[in-house]
């Protein structure tokens with residue numbers, strides 16, 4: 001067996017050695033280079049997804065005396081004889097036209113060059129296949145949901161694997177879909193604002209498929225008063241002072257008259273706070289109730305206050321008309337509902353007696 005020295009492609013050398021072992025290549029034949037080399041055929045790329053099966057086909061003819069399939073320099077099959085211990089490899093077809101082996105459950109390590117060597121009467125011939133294994137993308141690492149204060153520099157990351165290397169992009173999904181934010185693994189949001197809060201989606205995609213994961217960014221900020229109005233109410237009426245504050249986390253409310261804190265249930269006053277709205281309700285406004293009220297909204301990041309005046313009106317004026325109107329409408333509705341109920345009960349009563357009469361009549365008729 002000749003000594004073989006290969007610097008550029010050592011696998012070729014090993015293939016030749018293996019083939020010589022199989023007597024597919026005459027021992028004396030040198031490893032050739034140039035156009036006459038059996039290795040200089042156009043290489044076919046064969047693409048397969050991880051986990052799938054692939055058939056490696058090789059065309060043969062009647063001139064063929066011996067043949068083999070090799071994985072790099074390792075013989076998988078020589079004719080009908082299986083040389084590899086790998087259970088995933090099997091012979092699929094061996095006739096006078098085709099010599100095909102099959103690899104089940106293809107893995108990334110299987111990627112590489114596979115050689116079909118054919119010995120004919122005159123000289124050996126090889127067909128080389130480049131097996132390329134593709135792997136769907138998987139997001140391996142993604143930042144957890146975060147809660148930060150407004151103004152913070154936020155950086156989130158999404159790391160994915162796959163073959164070919166997946167392309168990673170970030171999108172701001174909600175509350176308003178804002179399109180692509182970043183076309184790389186890291187998403188940097190310097191000096192974050194309220195508007196930057198929401199759900200972000202990381203998508204990793206390659207030719208095989210796409211993997212998607214989401215991250216929520218909560219941006220905390222101190223309250224600001226978004227709505228509060230003065231109110232004119234006549235003595236003896238019901239009045240509601242409303243104060244609305246936007247904050248994350250949701251604000252807690254406190255009410256003051258001058259510098260005294262007001263508590264719910266005190267002097268016929270009720271405080272109801274839900275979400276961003278707090279209502280100070282006077283069930284029956286009296287002279288002493290008129291004055292300058294303060295609404296304070298606070299969370300862990302700070303507080304905001306506003307003043308609301310509860311003032312006296314005798315007649316509904318244009319500014320208080322809405323409030324007065326809703327109140328009187330309510331009373332009107334209540335009155336109407338009461339009246340309707342009365343009518344209804346009368347109506348129902350007469351209906352019942354009419355029905356009873358009918359039943360009696362029918363019974364009487366049946367008796368005859």
Ligand SMILES: *[C@@H]1O[C@H](CO)[C@@H](O)[C@H](O)[C@H]1NC(C)=O
Pocket residue numbers: 043044045130
């Ligand atoms: C096979 O794939 C390689 C890259 O992996 C590429 O350079 C080559 O052109 C491809 N060959 C054919 C025949 O498609």
Ligand SMILES: *[C@@H]1O[C@H](CO)[C@@H](O)[C@H](O)[C@H]1NC(C)=O
Pocket residue numbers: 071072076084086089103109110
């Ligand atoms: C091909 O060879 C590589 C490297 O030796 C090995 O990891 C892989 O399992 C082999 N695949 C088959 C199908 O023989």
Ligand SMILES: *[C@@H]1O[C@H](CO)[C@@H](O)[C@H](O)[C@H]1NC(C)=O
Pocket residue numbers: 151152153190191
């Ligand atoms: C955010 O980054 C900028 C520039 O890198 C820096 O000047 C600033 O202090 C950082 N802010 C915070 C809250 O870390």
Ligand SMILES: *[C@@H]1O[C@H](CO)[C@@H](O)[C@H](O)[C@H]1NC(C)=O
Pocket residue numbers: 236284286
């Ligand atoms: C409101 O208060 C006044 C004086 O305290 C009282 O006379 C009146 O009956 C009250 N009205 C209601 C609806 O409770």
Ligand SMILES: *[C@@H]1O[C@H](CO)[C@@H](O)[C@H](O)[C@H]1NC(C)=O
Pocket residue numbers: 292293294307309
């Ligand atoms: C109500 O009180 C606040 C301070 O508590 C003050 O700034 C504001 O001017 C007062 N409003 C009126 C109309 O007096």
Ligand SMILES: *[C@@H]1O[C@H](CO)[C@@H](O)[C@H](O)[C@H]1NC(C)=O
Pocket residue numbers: 298302303
């Ligand atoms: C409201 O915020 C101010 C600073 O903006 C702070 O000095 C004050 O103590 C806060 N008041 C309350 C009741 O948290």
